[in-house]
Every structure is written in structure tokens, then in C-alpha cells.
Amino acid sequence: MLRTVNRVLIGIVGLVLLLLGGSVLAVGLGVRPPSWWIHDGRHDVLLSNAERTRWQNDGWWWPTVIAALAVVVLLALWWLTAVLRRRRLAEILVDTGDGEGALLRGRALEGVLAAEAGELDGVAHAHVHLTGRRTAPETRVQLLLEPHVDPGTALHYLTSEALMHARNSAGLESLPAEVRLKGVKHRAERVS
CATH class of the missing domain: 4.10.810 (Virus Scaffolding Protein; Chain A)
Known part of the structure; x- marks a missing residue:
């Protein structure tokens, strides 16, 4: 879109x-x-001479022109950085072993990794974001943990299962990950 x-x-x-x-x-x-x-x-x-000097002696003219031009420049710079910055890794180059490579869609790997991480015991929700280069991808994983889960255990299962499966299936030597853990907030319930 x-x-x-x-x-x-x-x-x-x-x-x-x-x-x-x-x-x-x-x-x-x-x-x-x-x-x-x-x-x-x-x-x-x-612009004729009369049109150019029409508001020159008014005190508001030059600050307004400079402010409008500054807003235009800032919007253009914002748009340029938004266009140039890639938020997601579109594809990963997978070594097939025959001297050629195959392309794996980044969103497909994100979806599989998020689904596998979400199935871990005590993980309420998982969100995965791929960054880096297509030959050396990196991941950002956000896990929403249930209150009864030990964060160390969840992190261990994530690295030893979900990330390892993703790394092996994509044929990558390494798959660095930045993991953010957050606890689920439940509403207090009245006990009678």
C-alpha cells in the first residue's frame, strides 16, 4: 500500500x-x-518588480517565507529518508549448494519464525522483524510472555528451537537476534 x-x-x-x-x-x-x-x-x-516587493516591508513576510520553505525542506528530507530506508528485509539469499542461490521471501521467514516462537510454552504473542542484508540477515524478536513464564527459559527455547530451525532451514551460518521480552498485563479480577 x-x-x-x-x-x-x-x-x-x-x-x-x-x-x-x-x-x-x-x-x-x-x-x-x-x-x-x-x-x-x-x-x-x-514575478514582476511590484509583485516581488509587495510585502517586503511587512514584518511578517520574511519569517513566513522562511518558515514555509523550512517546512517544505523538512518534509522533503523526511520523505527522502522514508523512501531510502528499508524497514524490512525483502528477501534472503539461500545457498543451495550447487553454485547458485535461491531467494527466500523475508516475510515468509518472519511468519514462520513468529509462528514457531508463538507456539513456545508461555508465549502469548511473538512478532519478528528481519533486518540487515540479504546475505547476512538479522532478526528483531518481540515476545509477549505470560506471567508464569521464566524469561530465561523462554529465551533459551527461542534461541535453541525457533531461531536454530530458521537458521538451518535458510542455510545461514549465523542469525543474530535482538530479543525483547515483555509481560502480558492482565486486568485485576475480583475474587469472592
Whole structure:
């Protein structure tokens, strides 16, 4: 969903910039613009001297312009980091032993690992997130533990069973994991 929205927004912004830039270039090269266009001809400026200096002496003008530009720059930087940062590992390269490799979907491994970790005794819920590179994946595991479970025991079973099975099935030498344990909060009940 986010990928689709991102592509649509990039397409719209790119199309608008292409049309505006192309039309300004065409007018600058001598093409006669339509009557409703913002430029009248080849030597017309985008903002006239009167339009440019209209609010220059007002005290609010420059702080407003600078604040608006700062917000635009911050939003553009936020969007750029959101696009460039990969939150999830999309695929893992599995060595098949014949000199070639196979690709394993990251979400498939996350789902299997979360299901196996969720079946451990005393684990109410498990959430797994793969990060790292496709040749050297890492995991972030969040376990929601029942009150009667010893966290050390749950961690031992997670590493010796679920993580070991995932590492062996993907043919990885190592599968580092960051595990966060959290206890389930139950509502107090009245006992009569």
C-alpha cells in the first residue's frame, strides 16, 4: 500500500514538474503561449518588480517565507529518508549448494519464525522483524510472555528451537537476534 501511494505521488509530482518546466522552456525558446498562461512571452518574468516587493516591508513576510520553505525542506528530507530506508528485509539469499542461490521471501521467514516462537510454552504473542542484508540477515524478536513464564527459559527455547530451525532451514551460518521480552498485563479480577 505504502509503495503504491509513494509511486503515485512521485508520478504526480514528476508530471507536474515536467509540464511546468517544459512549458517554461518552450516559452523561453519562442513558442507562443496560450492567453491564460502565466507568461506572456519570451522576455516576461515570473514575478514582476511590484509583485516581488509587495510585502517586503511587512514584518511578517520574511519569517513566513522562511518558515514555509523550512517546512517544505523538512518534509522533503523526511520523505527522502522514508523512501531510502528499508524497514524490512525483502528477501534472503539461500545457498543451495550447487553454485547458485535461491531467494527466500523475508516475510515468509518472519511468519514462520513468529509462528514457531508463538507456539513456545508461555508465549502469548511473538512478532519478528528481519533486518540487515540479504546475505547476512538479522532478526528483531518481540515476545509477549505470560506471567508464569521464566524469561530465561523462554529465551533459551527461542534461541535453541525457533531461531536454530530458521537458521538451518535458510542455510545461514549465523542469525543474530535482538530479543525483547515483555509481560502480558492482565486486568485485576475480583475474587469472592
